[in-house]
Amino acid sequence: xxxxxxxxYEFIKGLWEINPxxxxxxxxxxxxxxxxxxxxxxxxALATTFVLVFSSLLISSFRKLIPNQVRIAAFIVVIATxxxxxxxxxxxxxxxxSKALGPFVPLIVVNCLILGxxxxxxxxNNPLRSLLDALGNGAGFLIALVIMGGxxxxxxxxxxxxxxxxPNSFEPWLIIILPAGAFLTLGLLMGFANxxxxxxxxxxxxxxxxxxxxxxxxxxxxxxEK
Amino acid sequence: MEFNSNTNHRxxxxxxxxLHSRWSTKQAMWLVVLALLPSLIASVIFFGVYQLLIVTxxxxxxxxxxxxxxxxxxKKISIADGSAIITGLLLGLxxxxxxxxxxxxxxxxxxxxxxxxxxxxxxFNIFNPALVGRAFLQAAFPVAMTTWQKPYYAVDTITSxxxxxxxxxxxxxxxxxxxxxxxxxxxxxxxxxxxxxxGGVFLIGIGIVNWRIPVSMIxxxxxxxxxxxxxxxxxxxxPLFHLFAGGYLFGVFFMATDWVTSPITAKGMWIFxxxxxxxxxxxxxxGGLPEGVxxxxxxxxxxxxxINRLTTPKIFGADK
Numbered sequence: 172x173x174x175x176x177x178x179x180y181e182f183i184k185g186l187w188e189i190n191p192x193x194x195x196x197x198x199x200x201x202x203x204x205x206x207x208x209x210x211x212x213x214x215x216a217l218a219t220t221f222v223l224v225f226s227s228l229l230i231s232s233f234r235k236l237i238p239n240q241v242r243i244a245a246f247i248v249v250i251a252t253x254x255x256x257x258x259x260x261x262x263x264x265x266x267x268x269s270k271a272l273g274p275f276v277p278l279i280v281v282n283c284l285i286l287g288x289x290x291x292x293x294x295x296n297n298p299l300r301s302l303l304d305a306l307g308n309g310a311g312f313l314i315a316l317v318i319m320g321g322x323x324x325x326x327x328x329x330x331x332x333x334x335x336x337x338p339n340s341f342e343p344w345l346i347i348i349l350p351a352g353a354f355l356t357l358g359l360l361m362g363f364a365n366x367x368x369x370x371x372x373x374x375x376x377x378x379x380x381x382x383x384x385x386x387x388x389x390x391x392x393x394x395x396e397k
Numbered sequence: 398m399e400f401n402s403n404t405n406h407r408x409x410x411x412x413x414x415x416l417h418s419r420w421s422t423k424q425a426m427w428l429v430v431l432a433l434l435p436s437l438i439a440s441v442i443f444f445g446v447y448q449l450l451i452v453t454x455x456x457x458x459x460x461x462x463x464x465x466x467x468x469x470x471x472k473k474i475s476i477a478d479g480s481a482i483i484t485g486l487l488l489g490l491x492x493x494x495x496x497x498x499x500x501x502x503x504x505x506x507x508x509x510x511x512x513x514x515x516x517x518x519x520x521f522n523i524f525n526p527a528l529v530g531r532a533f534l535q536a537a538f539p540v541a542m543t544t545w546q547k548p549y550y551a552v553d554t555i556t557s558x559x560x561x562x563x564x565x566x567x568x569x570x571x572x573x574x575x576x577x578x579x580x581x582x583x584x585x586x587x588x589x590x591x592x593x594x595x596g597g598v599f600l601i602g603i604g605i606v607n608w609r610i611p612v613s614m615i616x617x618x619x620x621x622x623x624x625x626x627x628x629x630x631x632x633x634x635x636p637l638f639h640l641f642a643g644g645y646l647f648g649v650f651f652m653a654t655d656w657v658t659s660p661i662t663a664k665g666m667w668i669f670x671x672x673x674x675x676x677x678x679x680x681x682x683x684g685g686l687p688e689g690v691x692x693x694x695x696x697x698x699x700x701x702x703x704i705n706r707l708t709t710p711k712i713f714g715a716d717k
Contacts, residue, residue, distance in 0.1 A: 342500070346536035355511070362515075 181300050185307025191284045192315035192357075193364045198284035201275050202316060203353040209332050212320030213313070214268050218261065218276055220309025222253040223285050224302065227293040231301035234294045246289045247280065254280040284312065315360075322356055323347050425605050426479030432596035433486050433651065439579050439589035443548040444494035448585045452489030454498050458505035459485030466514040480519045484508055487527035487651060490586025491644060491691070492534070494546040500538055504530040524698045525658045528691050535691070545582035559583045560642045561687040564634055576641035587647035597650030606654040609663055613670025614649045615640060621678045633682060645677060648690040658698045665701075665708040672697045 191197050201219065206212045226249050230237070237245045258276045261269040269276065279285065288308055293301040324330055327348030329337045346352045420428065440448045463481040467474050476482075488508050492501060508530030516522045535542045545559055559582045560571035575581050579589025587593070600606040618639050625633035639645065653659060653673055660669045673693045680689025 342497075342538060342541075344503075344537040345539060346533060349536060351536055 181303040182307040185311040190311040197287050198282045205275050206319040207348045208324040209320040212316035216313035216316040218257045222279050223309050224305040225253045226250045227301040227305035230289050231293040231298045251280045422478050429483050432600045435592035435595045436586035439592035440585045451501050454501045455489035455505045456485030458502045459509050462506045462509040484526045488530045491531050491584045494585050504534040507533045525655050528695050548580045550580045565687040587644040590641045590646050593646045609666035610654050610670045611649045613667045614674050617671035617674025643688045644690040652694050660701050660704045662708040665704040668704050
């Protein structure tokens with residue numbers, strides 16, 4: 172990573188520029204599996220962020236001590252430690268939530284988002300930058316999961332955060348809270364995200380062309396005057 | 398078929414294969430609409446005028462969605478080719494009678510938007526759009542999609558359940574005659590075998606539908622179900638029952654034969670038809686659902702590109 176990047180950039184990039192779901196397309200398994208409601212998505216994202224932040228912090232502190240050949244194994248051991256903590260805390264403090272998330276909390280250990288951030292970022296940067304990067308990625312993941320959970324909860328079960336938001340006359344679309352609905356929602360969201368990016372690029376390009384033409388015109392006029 | 402626009406020119410320069418069809422896309426689509434009329438009439442006779450409202454809603458929202466998406470994508474509005482109208486008609490005809498109008502509209506929008514336009518429009522869709530819409534509705538509103546209205550003129554012994562459901566869950570065999578006529582429970586346009594066959598034979602006769610897919614599907618299901626039937630006639634349904642019950646015939650003539658989503662080679666068409674028949678029999682006999690025509694056609698749609706690649710004739714003299 173280039174050193175000239177500001178600290179705030181390390182955090183902000185995770186929100187959109189390298190958003191784990193929409194841009195890196197990592198951590199798809201929990202995204203598709205647990206986002207049947209906002210609460211589930213939120214809990215999953217918080218657990219993942221917890222693991223990500225502490226693993227990043229620890230691994231970037233030890234980055235010079237970890238031999239390159241066994242780095243993946245070392246990363247996994249660290250990640251697994253924090254996943255175990257998260258899993259046990261959830262089981263003790265929020266047993267219902269833990270039951271709702273099922274095996275997906277222990278499965279955070281194989282979430283490629285976390286291993287990916289260690290491999291790409293934490294093992295090459297200092298702890299402060301790694302912490303901000305982990306927080307940013309966690310926040311990006313959280314935003315995506317809450318959006319997914321929100322859409323699926325509203326359409327699939329007519330509620331939002333457990334409160335009824337749509338009239339009873341609306342028949343919930345069962346498919347949206349089934350696995351097929353997860354793929355549909357994610358696919359459409361990504362489609363719209365890509366559409367937005369493309370639009371923005373085109374607008375920037377057109378603005379650039381317009382600027383160039385204007386500059387060329389004034390130059391031509393000036394040359395003509397001479 | 399776009400090739401047809403070439404026939405107006407005196408000299409056509411194009412790479413092989415040189416496919417020609419008697420009909421342009423536009424004409425063909427309207428002839429398909431004509432072929433669907435008998436089924437539509439039969440549905441009104443057996444289930445009432447309300448079914449026309451369902452079909453009209455479905456057509457209206459299909460056309461509306463197509464127009465809107467073409468507008469958003471800044472493409473030429475292609476309503477005149479009739480494909481959205483046919484998708485709407487087909488979707489309307491495979492819904493249960495007295496289905497909710499709102500849900501019909503949702504299904505039609507989904508058919509066109511996700512089933513067709515998201516792939517790039519007519520000619521690019523992998524799956525039959527009408528079946529995509531129905532599969533979506535089946536998963537979204539499973540209860541409403543399996544609530545069947547008792548047809549008018551129903552024979553006393555027939556309940557409002559579909560013949561396939563009553564066979565699957567109660568082992569009650571429906572006579573062949575009502576299956577052929579259509580005074581049985583089932584989707585709007587798929588109960589009357591006679592009406593479907595009239596439309597289907599018309600389409601084959603004027604050369605819009607290739608005979609290979611219907612023939613292979615009919616032979617396929619008769620042979621495959623005959624094997625089970627001969628083993629145990631009490632436990633397994635007869636070949637004729639398999640052929641006439643449920644949405645099979647409708648699938649044979651109107652769904653599987655969709656130009657875009659069926660194979661282009663003769664051999665491929667046979668593989669496609671027999672594959673559908675096999676999956677239908679497997680789902681009906683061993684699956685949890687009483688009917689599997691929709692899923693089997695969708696599954697075979699998915700492997701059409703592979704069938705096409707494997708059955709493309711080798712170029713003479715070329716290396717393997």
